[in-house]
Amino acid sequence: MKVKQNLHRAIDFMRSREPATSNDYTRLVLHCVRANDFTQAKRLQSHMENNLFQPKDSFLHNQLLHLYAKCGKLYDARNLFDKMSKRDVYSWNALLSAYAKVGMVEDLHAVFCQMPYRDSVSYNTLIACFSSKGYSCKALRVLVMMQEDGFQPTQHSYVNALQACSQLLDFWRGKQIHGRVVVADCGGNAFIGNALTDMYAKCGDIGRARWLFDGMANKNVVSWNLMINGYVKMGNADECIRLFNMMQLSGLKPDQITISNVLNVYFQCGRVDDARKMFSAIPKKDEICWTTMIVGYVQSGREEDALILFGDMLRGNIKPDSYTISSVVSSCAKLASLYHGQVIHGKVILMGIDDNMPVCSALVDMYCKCGVTLDAWVIFQTMPVRNVITWNAMIRGYAQNGQVQEALVLYERMLQENFRADNISFVAVLSACINADMVEEGQKYFDSISEHGMTPTLDHYACMITLLGRSGNIDKAVDLIKGMPHEPDYLIWSTLLSACAKKGDINNAELAANHLFELDPHNAGPYITLSNLYAACGRWKDVAFVRSLMKNNNAKKFAAYSWIEVENEVHRFVSEDRTHPEVEKIYAKLNHLISILQKIGYNPDTNIVLHNVGEEEKLRSISYHSEKLALAFALIRKPNVVAPIRIIKNIRVCDDCHAFMKFASITIGKPIILRDSNRFHHFFGGSCSCKDHW
Numbered sequence: 001m002k003v004k005q006n007l008h009r010a011i012d013f014m015r016s017r018e019p020a021t022s023n024d025y026t027r028l029v030l031h032c033v034r035a036n037d038f039t040q041a042k043r044l045q046s047h048m049e050n051n052l053f054q055p056k057d058s059f060l061h062n063q064l065l066h067l068y069a070k071c072g073k074l075y076d077a078r079n080l081f082d083k084m085s086k087r088d089v090y091s092w093n094a095l096l097s098a099y100a101k102v103g104m105v106e107d108l109h110a111v112f113c114q115m116p117y118r119d120s121v122s123y124n125t126l127i128a129c130f131s132s133k134g135y136s137c138k139a140l141r142v143l144v145m146m147q148e149d150g151f152q153p154t155q156h157s158y159v160n161a162l163q164a165c166s167q168l169l170d171f172w173r174g175k176q177i178h179g180r181v182v183v184a185d186c187g188g189n190a191f192i193g194n195a196l197t198d199m200y201a202k203c204g205d206i207g208r209a210r211w212l213f214d215g216m217a218n219k220n221v222v223s224w225n226l227m228i229n230g231y232v233k234m235g236n237a238d239e240c241i242r243l244f245n246m247m248q249l250s251g252l253k254p255d256q257i258t259i260s261n262v263l264n265v266y267f268q269c270g271r272v273d274d275a276r277k278m279f280s281a282i283p284k285k286d287e288i289c290w291t292t293m294i295v296g297y298v299q300s301g302r303e304e305d306a307l308i309l310f311g312d313m314l315r316g317n318i319k320p321d322s323y324t325i326s327s328v329v330s331s332c333a334k335l336a337s338l339y340h341g342q343v344i345h346g347k348v349i350l351m352g353i354d355d356n357m358p359v360c361s362a363l364v365d366m367y368c369k370c371g372v373t374l375d376a377w378v379i380f381q382t383m384p385v386r387n388v389i390t391w392n393a394m395i396r397g398y399a400q401n402g403q404v405q406e407a408l409v410l411y412e413r414m415l416q417e418n419f420r421a422d423n424i425s426f427v428a429v430l431s432a433c434i435n436a437d438m439v440e441e442g443q444k445y446f447d448s449i450s451e452h453g454m455t456p457t458l459d460h461y462a463c464m465i466t467l468l469g470r471s472g473n474i475d476k477a478v479d480l481i482k483g484m485p486h487e488p489d490y491l492i493w494s495t496l497l498s499a500c501a502k503k504g505d506i507n508n509a510e511l512a513a514n515h516l517f518e519l520d521p522h523n524a525g526p527y528i529t530l531s532n533l534y535a536a537c538g539r540w541k542d543v544a545f546v547r548s549l550m551k552n553n554n555a556k557k558f559a560a561y562s563w564i565e566v567e568n569e570v571h572r573f574v575s576e577d578r579t580h581p582e583v584e585k586i587y588a589k590l591n592h593l594i595s596i597l598q599k600i601g602y603n604p605d606t607n608i609v610l611h612n613v614g615e616e617e618k619l620r621s622i623s624y625h626s627e628k629l630a631l632a633f634a635l636i637r638k639p640n641v642v643a644p645i646r647i648i649k650n651i652r653v654c655d656d657c658h659a660f661m662k663f664a665s666i667t668i669g670k671p672i673i674l675r676d677s678n679r680f681h682h683f684f685g686g687s688c689s690c691k692d693h694w
Helices: 002-016 022-035 038-050 059-070 074-083 089-102 105-114 120-132 136-148 155-168 171-183 190-202 206-215 221-234 237-249 256-268 272-281 287-299 303-315 322-335 338-351 357-369 373-382 388-400 404-416 423-435 439-448 458-470 474-482 490-503 506-519 524-536 540-552 583-599 615-623 626-637 655-668
Strands: 561-566 569-574 645-649 672-675 680-684
Touching: 022 038, 022 059, 038 059, 038 074, 059 074, 059 089, 074 089, 089 105, 089 120, 105 120, 120 136, 120 155, 136 155, 155 171, 155 190, 171 190, 190 206, 190 221, 206 221, 221 237, 221 256, 237 256, 256 272, 256 287, 272 287, 287 303, 287 322, 303 322, 303 338, 322 338, 322 357, 338 357, 357 373, 357 388, 373 388, 388 404, 388 423, 404 423, 423 439, 423 458, 439 458, 458 474, 458 490, 474 490, 474 506, 490 506, 490 524, 506 524, 524 540, 561 626, 569 626, 583 615, 583 626, 583 655, 626 645, 626 655, 655 672, 655 680
Parallel strands: 645 672
Antiparallel strands: 561 569, 561 645, 672 680
């Protein structure tokens, strides 16, 4: 600041004692260049022109040109260049630099072609600009031209050419350049060593990259970062983490991008606690690290941790970007946490990114997954720009919430507005057909997949198997599997098994279950489903055999649970849960509610208890399922709140709980929204949005 003030005074003083000498101008121009003071340089140029001062050579003008180029002032550089009576190669190079600074690649190339004389700097400027802007093939052609024109490539030439090879993944030409580097005896340079390491790593030869890295005498931070990131891209997590630890022991500090990459590696390996420890040890975290940690938590199923960390990020005055916000909104969607989703929506509005397409798409998905399709629709309607992801989120949201016609109408509107349907679009419309038992319509949409230039995926076949199976066409579902162009996977056979269980088709259930036992013998789901089918038919020997097989294969059953958000806090329940602090109140409330519902027609369905036990034990077993406990807790905590009660369950709701919720919605006088693993159930006035198809 002091230097600029002195310049200002010096120029004003010089103006007061005209005429100025050549030495005055030279001294002040050099001061402007050293201070990077574009404003004073412009004043000085104007003073020179007003006093008709014409330098004897191009030195002063070249200095000003260099400053204008460095500041990215292309117009001023071009204007001065055109006024110059004397130009040398330095003048042309400065103009080239100005075009390169603003990224005008085609104009830069045109100026290069007009140059009456060039030097190695001219070629290097063109190679560097082509390489940095993604014109990698052109960059390599200029390197060849440079040598054909008799100029020896410099270290900068090789570094930028190697960057072009990295972008092209051109291993062969990269090796050629490596050979020239060795012949030119400039391989000891750290910049070239880093460029070679990066090229080999990106081209997949991580062994050669490591050999070069180990042989570098003077590794810098960039060297370590490039090698670590090379292992990240190769998926070698162990070596990546080992090298990262070695770097820290060497006393060098990794940059934020490398830290972010290593955090990602920890998450990919399932080492969430190690990622958390590493993150906690970082003294100064930027938004990249915060976002990486939040996204890692979301992808690892630690949504609550993601929300807590997001709060810490805001309290630390770190401004989240749209990607961070989208990830946090997604965690709210997975938790079905409407309160937190609404709070973040408010933050989105305050940040002025409520027109950002990824953020809006995430909000649409979040509101749909919280069962509030009206709010999702408002956001969808007000979006200035939409993409197919947004359309899919809204269509899928309608389908999951039982608004089948709205989903199908919106799909047709998407096509009318010239958006191309993708695989997810068809999963959404087929799901809508499933939820309404629309077999013919579902078949029509399934057949139209090929008309849109796509091949049906396993997800599409799973939808059709579900649709056919639920309508009683199990044999058609089996024929569809046999005619598939894909090898049936776990999803296909488990879908068929679920359909068979719903319809009591033991023969095809056995077919599906046997395939599932082979594909994943440790998953308890198929054993339990087949065992329950046998139990429903009274085939207790077969039940015992399947249970024994399950035990021998060490198959583990995952816990079924429900959760509910009350007063901004998530409460989780399992069947017959006795761990909640308010357990006595919850059971008293639930027992009271059951007695009321029985008076208006609710009759507990003990037939769903497929164990060879007494009727009293069966009744106790079904009375305290997790979603019923969650409902009772909500009624204790929010007795006078008119807002809907929202419950989430991680598996399909059973027949008895579904009937229970219908009767409860009559008694409590407000909607109950239950999201299970299949879909949403909106209970109100004794009926459900699924119309008993789920």
